[in-house]
Amino acid sequence: MKQTIIDPHIWESIFSSIHNGVIVVDRNRKILLINSSAKKLLQIENENWEGKDIRELIPTTQLPHVLESGTSSIGVKMNIAGRQCLVNRTPLYRDGELVGAISVLQDISEMEHYHSLFKQMETIIEFSTDGIYVVDKEGKTLMVNSAYEEITGFRREELIGKHMENLVRQGYFDQSVSLLVLKEKKCISILQKIGGKKDVIVTGNPVFNKQGEIEMVVTSVRDISHLIKMKTELEKAKSFSKMSHNRYTFSIDGSDEKMIFLSDPMKRIIEKVKQIAPYPTSVLLTGPSGVGKEVIANLIHHLSSRKDKPFIKVNCGAIPEQLLESELFGYEKGAFTGARQDGKIGLLELADQGTIMLDEIGEMPLTLQVKLLRVLQEKQIQRIGSSKVKNLDIRIISATNQDLRKLISQGKFREDLYYRLQVVEIHIPPLAERPEDIEPLLDHYFSFYCKLYRMNKHLSPDTKNILKNYHWPGNVRELKNLIENMIVSVPSQSIEPHDLPLHIYEQTNSGASLTLKQRVEQFEKRMISEAIQKHSSLRKAAEQLGVDHSTLVKKLKKWNMSVRK
Template sequence: MIERELEAILHASNDNIVITDEKGCILRASQNCRDIYGYDVPELVGQTVYELQDRGIFSPSVTIEVLKKKKEVQLMQKTETGKVVMATGIPVYDEYQCMKRVISFSHDLTELQRLKEDYQQLEVKMKTYQLEMEELREQQSNEMVIRSQAMKKVWSIISRVADSDATVVLLGESGVGKTAFARALHYGSERKEEPFIEINCGAIPASLFESEMFGYEAGSFTGASTKGKIGKVELAHNGTLFLDEIGELPLDMQVKLLKVLQEKTVTKIGSERAKYVNFRLIVATNQPLEEMVKKGTFREDLFYRLHVIPITIPPLRERKEDIAALLYHVLHKQNEKYKMKKFFHAEALDILVEHPWPGNVRELENTIERLVLTTDENSISPKDLPFYTEKIKSDKEEWETLDTLTSQGMTLQQALAEVEKNWLIRAYRQCQTTYEMANALGISQPTVVRRLRKYNIK
């Protein structure tokens, strides 16, 4: 009857049950082991858990852990069939406290894991929909997501001056999106159907700068094209000329650019004929032009000629409200570009939002593109983030510090006393009297005197 009861339990249980002896040899197993581990009962009975672990069937074996630790053990397994299993092993002792059996229960969590992932994806989608609805209500452009008050202020200025011909200086750290704002100025003006010519002043060698900017006549110098070349300034006729990294412009080119701005004419190398040009000028820099003027590395007259409407674009770390919406915006673009269906795990999104982004929007765009291309799963989780290991390390260092304190036998009371003493020492060094110390520390003067005596601070 006991035998039949045991068989009935094994057959009826929703969990997979495996019974082994004290050496790890399998004596019995429930019928559903095929569903979880991919093997029938006769294939498992008589074999040891050590053999099955080596073959990857039990990975890892909870029975082995019970035999090692002599106590109940619970762990997660991943089976050959691709299932995620919660396994619990329980030791069984005889009247002499000798282990005779190990009974393990394995519960299939695959479906629960899938539901959890579905829930996380649904949660992220809900956040996405909320952000998209907010974005529809708020002002934004095709290339930028604008939600923070700081960026709304910038965009307001951009909108007001876009349709004018006033020279605009875009200031801000590298990667904040100065080029995108320059394009917004162009496409918001009446010149939007005309050329938008961009020149990176820091990327062109000084020896080639004049020929690139102003062009040259055929055969005007050795190596010149026999057909001559039209300069970038002339190409911008009736359109917009955007000079990025204007702070890198050589001094001799600054003189010639100033002449072009004043006379609205450009003369090719090797030519004596000046040609009229009509363009709107936008410049950008991440350098302090005023300081460069004082040092003599940037012409003062050109500075005032350019400094008509300065617009400073704040770094990403100073406009946290933009980061989440920008992350979704970039992710959507990369998913479309690479035909992917990636989405952010909720915890990963929190870490991304709190990241300082020293490289600003450019760093964010590059990071998301890399994540879309390199992550194995559709869900972008915290472990996929390039800076997640640094966070783990810093957290670990904090715990190691706490471990060091406790290993030294320091209690919380002693730690607080140490902090109090350090504060008193600092106040003692900086203040002239105990009354000044009391005012600085926010306590009474008699208390200061008593604490100085307590810690023997002289």
């Protein structure tokens, strides 16, 4: 029997080039060949083991079993020289006769280390707060992490294995940074819209091999929707700070003034306001000037779910026609000559998620009425000079002291817009039609302004009676302004009929029934009050009036008029 089955010198160069360790033994367990990789693995690089028994080198070897049984053993894990190895053992036959065996040793300790590192990296990527998206050199999706799924709403099963061109075509993205990186062969960052809804910033990084070719593209994805929202809110805040209060006002809580009333008509109005406030329907407030339409609008906003959102009030009659469109809709930079370089956010956009009150709606130009109608119908807004459309969620409260139906018949107001604004109409009657409210309003505003200006004054019974019987053509606004005027301008603590404007007490029963002597006395009181208020001393006031100082003092005592200097 021949002990040598192959010439070691012929095959030595071949076996030496193999990365795995190779050991060949003959039928008697003698080592015929051991390559460099095996020597390195067994740490015997400087020793000569040819011709020695394999059991001397590896006491735990199973090669003798292979020689005895003539069967292979594949993929057996063994600890050899302190390393985890995967061992394959195969019998060698020649002309049907078993002549030896070959053992292939694969060091798997490094493999397991790299596998562990891979698992760690996979875990790190999976738990990254940034979305991770990986494509191969062809542009096909290899992997995405959980953060990407959460940011985009896409499942990885939808994406993995799909080419980026197809995903863009199907509307998953508006553009692909991975394809740009594969084309430009450099790191690229872009803004990307996911599914036509969410804005993200994506950065694609190429991964090169040793030959300088792209192996894959790793893209990080960060949701910037909250940043865009913060930018919008900052724009709003800047716009609010620049608002001109003679044109429109801004409030959050909608509670600028209290509702003061006793009359049944106002009770019915308040009940209606409570009923409709929670719903986002458009409301049209009608009634003469000064009846409190703005106060009712405040109450509607305050009782709604929008009470913590902006409440914009626009006086359509106070803004020049040529400016009203840009004020309401805003504009992009360079939209027209004189436009601000950074553009401007419009009042309708500022009121998004809140309420906007369009006062004096009857003064709105027909061209703007068409645009406002489109806003109401489509719930969208477009700035002047912009191609972008923004969804809008606002409640519109409009107010007017005009007869809109009459304006419609005159061709000055669009009928379709009227019906859009008049989903709910609330008519606020003039003060003359609800006289029960006059006295509580007088008491409220008198107390309010006395406290505001730290004064201790009161209305005489005659004065109050005159004011209760006055018809108040300017309604609550006139009443409020008159009370403030009397408190700050009348020097005496008691406000008497002669302190009232002539047109008020002359139009009441009390004023009309005065005798000539009483009228003269009232006129005299007025002149004396004005003189005392104008001069620093009673003596100087008497000089202006052309009477003795003692005469002036007697008259003041007779009328019980006090003097505060």
